[in-house]
Amino acid sequence: MQGFLASWRLYGRTDRMLRNVFGILAVLLPLLLWSAVSYLPFVWHPQVLITDPGGEEYLETGMRMNRVDFLRAVKEMQDQHQPAPQGIPTNPVYLPSPGEVLSAFVHAFTSSAPVGAEHSITQAFAHSIRIIFWGFVISSVMGVPLGIMCGSIPAVARLVEPSVDFFRYLPAPAFGALAVAILGIYDAPKIAIIVIGTLFQQILVIANTTRKLDFALVEASRTLxxxxxRLLFRVVIPGILPDLYRDQRILLGWAWTYLIVAELIGTSSGITWFITQQARYQHFDNVFAAMALIGIVGLGTDMVLGVIGGKLFTWKRENG
Amino acid sequence: MADHVEHALPDYRILPPDVAARMAQIKQRDYVLEIDRVTKVFTQKKNRTVALDAIEFGVHRRELVCVVGPSGCGKSTLVRILAGLEDATSGQILMNGKPVRGPGSDRGMVFQKYTLFPWLDVCRNVMFGIEMGGVDRLEAQRQAMQWLQMIGLEQFATAFPHQLSGGMQQRVAIARALAASPRVLLMDESFSALDAQTRTKMQNYLMEIWRKIDITIVFITHDLDEAIYLADRILVLKPNPGRVEEVIEVPLSRPRRAEQMTSDEFLATKAHLEGLIRSFGTSDDMDEEDVKIDLPLLTLVTDQVE
Structure with missing residues (x-):
């Protein structure tokens, strides 16, 4: 109990068990809230799902309407001495319950039935991951060396950084039309958008990381x-490697944010296409399942990369 | 105590016969490192600060020279210029008579900060300078292990710097610098981050190493005891602008022992140095015993401690 209170203080201490408890709660609390909103009729449920239209002509079974409108319809029917419509309180269609989303999620992995143009969540998602992967790899192949050079060679920094700063402020979507004109309508312009969105940030972030290398280490190696x-490969790069790795993790997340834009240009594709299609059909359980998939894969890769990083760079972790 | 010492102190300039003989011997040796009218001016907007003004000094082979002076006298700038990490505004540094440009492995340096490469273990740290000299890895490792044996840390060869204490890290840093086989070892307040006990140990340690190998040491410090204890000669710099105030030949025989720190010669030299430093009268004087603290009484009047 004392430990529990201590973990709420500014810079307070926590033990391992409490950290795990908080970690589980972090997942559980939002889920509980969502379940409460979904399954407890008195929490929100602003609409009514019609089960029996009664005497009202414009109502159909399975329709959703606002509670106020429903009550007016009931009153009208009662006044006309006709059978009153029946319905159960429900949430708007854009908020499916956890159970529905879960079953859509499971369905996505178990069934191979085609859903729309992209055949299933998994196929759409695999396509998205391919785009991200190539976009990030191409960006890194250019951005990491250039960033390191900007951070360590003043002339390169002066030459490159002003134009990078200029392009950084141009929103990646602005390049959409151009990318399609140059690269066609399939995957190439999408990868290009990811590259454009990531590369310029990458150069500046990595240049900054390189600059923050403890200069005393550089001086020490010079006196040796x-x-x-050799200074670059034996001192600068090993010295910044843990921070470089962390930057890359953050930038990978960045690349994901450009995915949505990238997939909407040319021929729509991937998870974005899937989500927009499903939303159009009002299959919000599929929409939520797709979003959950993105989140889980994103969080999962980041956690895996974090663990790998901790193992690779023990000297940094223990150095604080 | 001060009065008791004052009238008993000999003149610090009178060298005991053995020290005089040694000094004469040292002076016969060639200069390894010469500071040839080195001037350093820092210009910031319209402010011109003369950090060093035409410094002229020569260090003989296998000599141990300490540089002292109040803060702001440019002693750190001087050692950085010696190392080649900074350029002199005018004048030059000569190594064995040849002018030097930039840092090089002929001048090793041990910094005040811990500068071991944190991603390399102790052995690989010591190997660094050897490998930079073009020696292959296996031979470098063999030499590095010898150095680690010499400093008594061979059992820590595979440890990483963050697992070592500050004193151990500086010992490895000395070994690393020496392993690159420099002619001169520059030390920039290398022991000032250590606690008093470790510092004394490290001083003995340094002198032990210095006796065993052919190395010339220039040691920057603000600790007068350290300077007198270590040095053959002490270069005293005065601030604003940084100039050579005096070169003191330390009247202590070698090998040095901790007991000498209470000898008359030691105290006389220290008294003189303290006098010099005080006479510079900079605002941030290194000994601040004269500072009067004006503090209101914050305890109960009845609560007396003395």
Missing amino acids: GAKGL
């Missing part, structure tokens, strides 16, 4: 006779 490429 290191210079040029």
Whole structure:
């Protein structure tokens, strides 16, 4: 109990067990809230799902309407001495219950039945991941070396950074039409958008990381006779590697935010296409399942990368 | 105590015969490192600060020179120029008579900060300078292990810097600098981050190493005891602008022992140095015993401690 209180203080202490408890609660509390809203009729449920239209002509079974309108319809029918419509309180169609989303999610992995143009969540998602992967790889191949050079060679920094700063402020979607004109309508312009969205940030972020290397280490290695490429490969790169790794993790998340834009240009594709299609059919359980999939995969990769990073860079972790 | 010492102190300039003989011997040796009218001016907007003004000094082979002075006298700038980490505004540094440009492995340096590469274990840290000299990895490892044996840390060869204490880290840093086989070892307040006990140990340690290998040491410090204890000669700098005030030949025989720190010669030298430093009268004087603290009484009047 004392530990529990301590963990709420500013810079307070927590033990391992409490951290796990909080970790579980972090997942459980939002889910509980969602379940409460979905399953407890008195919590929200602003609409009514019609089960029996009664005497009202314009009502159909399975329709949703606002409670006020429903009550007026009931009153009208009662006044006309006709059978009153029946209905149960429900949430708007855009808020499916956890159970519905879960079953859509399970369905996505178990069935191979085609759903719309992209055949299933998994197929759509695999396509998205391919786009992200190539976009991020291409961006990194250019951005990481350039960033390191900007951070360590003043002339390169002066030459490159002003134009990078200029392009950084142009929103990646602005390049959409251009990318399609140059690269066609299939995957190439989508990858290009991810590259454009990531690369310029990447150069600046990594340049900054490189600049933050403890300069005393560079000076020490110089007095030991290191210079040029050997200084770069034996001191600068190993020294910044843990921070570089962390930057790449953050930038990968960044790449994901450009996915939505990328997939809407040219021929729509991937998870974005799937989501927009399903939303059009009002299959919000599928929409939520797709969103959950993105979140889970994103969080999962980041956690895996975090664990790998901790294992690779023990010296940094223990150095604080 | 001060009065008791004052009239008993000998002149610090009178060297005991053995020290005089040694000094003469040192002076016969060539200069390894020469500071040739080195001037350093820092310009910031319209402010011109002369950090060093035409410094002229020569360090003989296998000599141990300490540089002292109040803060702001440019002693750190001087050692950084010696290392080649900063350029002199005018004048030059000569190594064995040849002018040097930029840092090089002929001048090793041990910094005040801990600068071991945190991603390399102790052995690989010591190997760094050897490998930079073009030695292959296996040979470098063999040499590094010898150095670690010499500093008594061979059992820590696979430990990482963050697992070592500050004193151990500086010992490895010394070994790392020496392993690159420099002619001169520059030390910029290398022991000032250590606690008093460790510092004394490290001083003995340094002198032990210095006796065993052919190395010339220039040691920057603000600790007068440390300077007198270590040095053959002490270069005293005065601030604003940084100039050589005096070069003191330390009247203590070698090998040095901790007991010498209470000898008359030691105290006389220290008294003189303290006098010099005080005479510079900078605002941030290094000994601030004269500062009067004006503090209101914050305890109960009845609560007396003395």
